[in-house]
Amino acid sequence: MKTVVRGLAPSLLIALVGIALLRISLGSDVFLQYVKEGLRYPLIASGLVLLGVGIAGLVNRLTARRREPVMRFGRDAEGNAVWQRPAAAEDHAHEHEHEHDHGPRVAWLLTVPAVLLLCFTPPALGSFTASRDGADATMEKTNYADLAPQAPAVSVPTPMSLTEFIGRSHDPQKSLENRKVRLTGFVAPGPGPDEWYLNRLVVSCCAADARRLRVLVHAPGPAPAADTWVDLTGVWHPVPDAPANTAPRLDVTEQHTVPQPRAPYRDLPPSDS
Amino acid sequence: MVETSLGSVRHLTAAPAVTPPRRRPALLVGGPPAAVAAVVAVAAAWDTGGLRAWRTLLVAIVVQGVPFLVLGTVVSAAIAAFVPARVFTRVLPKNPALAVPVAGIAGAVLPGCECASVPVAGSLMKRGVAPAAALAFLLSAPAVNPVVLAATAIAFPGRPEMVLARLVASLLTAVVMGWLWVAFGRPEWLRLPKAPDHHGAAGRNPLDEFRRSLQHDFLHAGGFLVVGAAAAATFNVLVPPSILQTFNDSPWLGIPVLAGLAVVLAVCSEADAFVAASLTGFSPTARLAFMVVGPMVDLKLIALQSGAFGRGFAARFSSATFVVALVASIVIGGILL
Numbered sequence: 001m002k003t004v005v006r007g008l009a010p011s012l013l014i015a016l017v018g019i020a021l022l023r024i025s026l027g028s029d030v031f032l033q034y035v036k037e038g039l040r041y042p043l044i045a046s047g048l049v050l051l052g053v054g055i056a057g058l059v060n061r062l063t064a065r066r067r068e069p070v071m072r073f074g075r076d077a078e079g080n081a082v083w084q085r086p087a088a089a090e091d092h093a094h095e096h097e098h099e100h101d102h103g104p105r106v107a108w109l110l111t112v113p114a115v116l117l118l119c120f121t122p123p124a125l126g127s128f129t130a131s132r133d134g135a136d137a138t139m140e141k142t143n144y145a146d147l148a149p150q151a152p153a154v155s156v157p158t159p160m161s162l163t164e165f166i167g168r169s170h171d172p173q174k175s176l177e178n179r180k181v182r183l184t185g186f187v188a189p190g191p192g193p194d195e196w197y198l199n200r201l202v203v204s205c206c207a208a209d210a211r212r213l214r215v216l217v218h219a220p221g222p223a224p225a226a227d228t229w230v231d232l233t234g235v236w237h238p239v240p241d242a243p244a245n246t247a248p249r250l251d252v253t254e255q256h257t258v259p260q261p262r263a264p265y266r267d268l269p270p271s272d273s
Numbered sequence: 274m275v276e277t278s279l280g281s282v283r284h285l286t287a288a289p290a291v292t293p294p295r296r297r298p299a300l301l302v303g304g305p306p307a308a309v310a311a312v313v314a315v316a317a318a319w320d321t322g323g324l325r326a327w328r329t330l331l332v333a334i335v336v337q338g339v340p341f342l343v344l345g346t347v348v349s350a351a352i353a354a355f356v357p358a359r360v361f362t363r364v365l366p367k368n369p370a371l372a373v374p375v376a377g378i379a380g381a382v383l384p385g386c387e388c389a390s391v392p393v394a395g396s397l398m399k400r401g402v403a404p405a406a407a408l409a410f411l412l413s414a415p416a417v418n419p420v421v422l423a424a425t426a427i428a429f430p431g432r433p434e435m436v437l438a439r440l441v442a443s444l445l446t447a448v449v450m451g452w453l454w455v456a457f458g459r460p461e462w463l464r465l466p467k468a469p470d471h472h473g474a475a476g477r478n479p480l481d482e483f484r485r486s487l488q489h490d491f492l493h494a495g496g497f498l499v500v501g502a503a504a505a506a507t508f509n510v511l512v513p514p515s516i517l518q519t520f521n522d523s524p525w526l527g528i529p530v531l532a533g534l535a536v537v538l539a540v541c542s543e544a545d546a547f548v549a550a551s552l553t554g555f556s557p558t559a560r561l562a563f564m565v566v567g568p569m570v571d572l573k574l575i576a577l578q579s580g581a582f583g584r585g586f587a588a589r590f591s592s593a594t595f596v597v598a599l600v601a602s603i604v605i606g607g608i609l610l
Contacts, residue, residue, distance in 0.1 A: 205544025
């Protein structure tokens with residue numbers, strides 16, 4: 001019995017990895033917490049391949065087992081005809097067969113990410129990564145289109161991605177001045193009282209290459225808990241003579257807690273839908 | 274020689290007398306269930322920010338790598354099962370020194386990151402391709418394919434010389450490493466993957482062979498991918514990014530520092546251009562070194578190589594590649610950037 005299980009184990013393992021991949025990519029957006037959007041179909045395809053290989057291996061193994069005879073006619077040392085159990089007679093012959101299917105031990109490490117994905121589903125990177133000291137990603141000098149005119153009294157704020165907000169804060173045209181904007185991101189603790197950071201992490205391939213975008217928020221009252229996603233309305237607060245990679249400052253007039261967006265690593269402007 | 278591979282087991286069936294005793298890998302001394310239980314217990318008990326980020330990073334690197342690993346193992350299993358050895362001997366020049374550049378340029382056709390190239394290189398060697406040529410392919414495939422070059426062009430807008438420098442420096446490194454192997458490489462350094470066994474071949478069709486080889490290659494490489502991902506995630510969580518600012522001012526120190534960073538971060542080759550673009554404090558040559566070293570030497574790749582070709586090989590080959598890639602980046606960066 002033990003040999004059966006040992007023979008089945010690699011197929012079960014590879015099927016488990018396949019199931020874990022399908023679980024996060026097929027009809028689910030969980031994979032967006034780890035990798036970029038474009039990997040959805042490669043993930044589904046490789047999940048299906050792995051599951052298929054696992055199932056084929058299981059079927060192959062189980063049917064091979066059933067095809068084996070219970071007793072076999074053979075001859076003993078003196079040449080007398082005897083019935084032998086295949087297990088005893090072919091012990092040696094089968095030994096390598098089992099080893100053959102008994103996968104490499106290091107492969108068992110694959111259960112760690114598979115079990116994490118299936119049972120724990122690690123969350124998207126958040127305030128721990130965003131709060132690490134280090135240079136902020138500097139914005140490329142981009143020319144932004146003129147914003148639609150907005151009278152100071154108009155209460156409809158302009159939704160903006162953090163990339164655009166930070167980029168425009170360096171804009172020599174000062175296109176952000178006296179303009180209400182709406183930003184979405186998650187919260188990380190700030191350097192002083194009534195100060196905290198609104199963050200986004202952007203990813204170009206997987207979470208290991210996450211880069212931070214952040215805005216220093218000035219808001220009355222206690223800061224929301226770290227990692228909370230918020231939708232902020234406020235006005236850019238220019239800080240004269242700040243170095244180029246300092247986070248721009250936003251004075252907040254309104255703040256709402258919102259659920260984490262579908263694709264946490266895509267820096268999109270907030271939308272009402 | 275510690276991990277138990279199918280290769281050594283096949284070897285065992287062929288010549289039991291010379292087989293070294295099987296040892297358990299040091300990695301899993303407690304046995305698989307104990308290791309899994311320990312990891313799950315740690316994961317559930319320690320919900321601190323760093324460990325949470327570590328779990329996400331581990332899973333992210335594995336999830337990112339697995340599709341490419343599947344692609345690589347499917348290609349390598351297809352080579353092992355369906356492509357006869359004579360195809361390669363006909364296509365590649367007989368002389369290994371000439372086969373190396375051909376194989377290096379052929380690396381451009383395998384789109385994907387480094388996870389895909391290790392199993393393919395292994396199955397090329399099994400099929401009788403000269404190891405030097407297969408190694409040149411192994412190094413160049415993740416670095417010079419069109420997807421990676423396009424990503425580099427997007428990450429460095431308006432600077433096509435960066436793409437050219439990356440292409441030239443990566444090809445140069447791959448070819449020089451292949452030639453170094455021709456000149457100095459010894460077969461015993463390379464624990465060559467054994468040729469597919471033919472015992473019981475009568476009842477085995479190519480499709481079954483394909484399935485077996487895919488399952489084995491994927492599980493083996495996948496286990497090492499997890500090792501590499503765990504190491505890279507650990508560095509990512511432990512090393513604060515601000516350390517890099519220390520080296521901003523010294524242009525010469527910046528080059529080895531970014532090359533070393535490429536090794537420990539193990540960012541996939543399609544994304545490393547974006548990371549390099551964000552390292553604004555460093556010289557263009559240092560960023561080039563980051564992009565040349567990254568796809569050829571990193572923790573994930575060292576783990577995969579030691580799984581495929583043996584630990585001794587991975588240590589020698591990776592350190593030599595690191596030096597060659599560094600020199601190639603400095604030379605090409607000095608000329609083009």
